[in-house]
Amino acid sequence: MACHIDKEHTHLHVVFNNTNCIDGRTFETHENRRTTKQDRSFQKLMNITDEVCKRHHLFVIERPEMGKGKSHWEWDMTRQGLSWKAKLKYAIDQVIKVSENFEDFLAKCADFGVLVEYDPDHKIDLKFMLAEQKERNPRARFTRARTLGWFYETEQIKKRIAQYIGGMMYVPRIKVKVITPKAEENKFIRDAIDRENMKLTSKAINILTKYGVTADEAKIAAVSAFSERVKLVQELNTLAKEIRECEEKVELIKKLREVRPYHEEFKALEGRKKEKYKKDHSGSLQEYYDLTQEILKWYPNGHTPTAENLEKKIEVLTAQRSQKNAEYKAADQKARELSEASREIEEFLRQEQRRDQQKKRNRNDLE
Structure with missing residues (x-):
């Protein structure tokens, strides 16, 4: 077992060899195909780690079935x-x-x-x-x-x-303070909480104004922003893939340029000189052949661009990626801010509704 505390909470890991060195079968095959869950070895390992955690007064997940790994x-x-x-x-x-x-x-x-x-x-x-x-x-x-x-x-x-x-x-990460109605509230505390909640709500409204949406449209706008974020990630991945391919092509073309003189000189020779040259430079000639075949996979028609043109294309794609990355950051910020603003406003309105209901109950009690 290995334990480390460099994260927000203590981590305990069980490390074992998954493959049986004798028969080559996995731990899953040998130990974890039992009829009931409690008989399975993974469950037994979890029980052991839980016991260790309890012994050292550490947190134990009481209902692991609530989450999925x-x-x-x-x-x-x-x-x-x-x-x-x-x-x-x-x-x-x-x-x-x-x-x-x-x-x-x-x-x-x-x-x-x-x-x-x-x-x-x-x-x-x-x-x-x-x-x-x-x-x-x-x-x-x-x-x-x-x-x-x-x-x-x-x-x-x-x-x-x-x-x-x-x-x-x-609601996770909610910032609006929860108001618990009491029979006799302290007026100064109430005013302080109201001021704080109004500040948070005001910030939320400013965010909605910033993006030109109403409180009712905030949820849908947040979903749209998340969708746009996903779309931009896909476009960024496509650009990154295209840039990598161009870089590979540039490398191949430059290597081909280096070994091409050997091939041209070999073609110009005849007879024994040609055989001797082939023997002396077989590695370079074979590399030329391999590179040619590799480039033909990219350009079957034989029209191979120059390395310089490909490098210019890489510059254009890199600029596009930078622009898309900026758009991604903006969309990500928009999605997070709208989602947070929507939650804060909803919580504030819910608290106001509860306060109104409490006031009505108080009036009814007085009557």
Whole structure:
């Protein structure tokens, strides 16, 4: 086991050799194909790490089934904004926020570009898919809600909708202070909280004004900005690939230019001199042949551009990439700011509604 504390929380890793050196089979084949989950060795390893954490008074995940692990590739796609699963989760979260009940949630999914299949009589009752994913690949399959995580299963979605309507939903990174109504509030504390909330709300409104959207349009604008961000990432990846290909071509053409004199001199010779030259410079001649074949794969018609022209093209593509990168940063900032502003305004309005309800109850008590 290996433990390190250089992150925000303690990390404990179990390291073992995945391959059996005797028969060449993997740990998965030998140990992790048991009939029940508790018999599987991965579960036993998790139990051991939990015991170690408890012994040293460290945090233990009580309900690991609530979350789903992800591979490094999926994590990297999420980081780049290319993960369809992360995009699907975000879209579902937005639908939940505006739904009155589960039936309303199912009806509104289409408005947010989410296809849904719901069959309460089936064991796998709920499935999702992005509409744009279906457009790109008509044979794409729906994703089970359980695959997205415990938070996106039917019962949890119903609870989240009920909590959100009741104002009990926890919103990550919210800045507006939660106001808990009391029988006798301190006026000075109340005024201080109100001033702070007004500052935050004012900042949120300034952000909406900056992008020319209203509070009602903020959610949709945030989703659009996230979509634009994903599109720009794809364009940046395409440009990066094209630049790499051009750089490879430049390198090949320059190498070919270096060995071409050997080939031209070889063609000019005859008889024994030609045979002797071939023997003495076989490496350079073979390299010329290999490079020629490689370049023909890029340019089958034989019209090979010069290295200088390709370098100019690289400069143009690099400038385009810089411009797209600036657009990506702007879109990313816009998406984050609009999403944050929308959450802050919603929370502020929800608190104001609760205060009004509390005032009405107080008046009724006095009457």
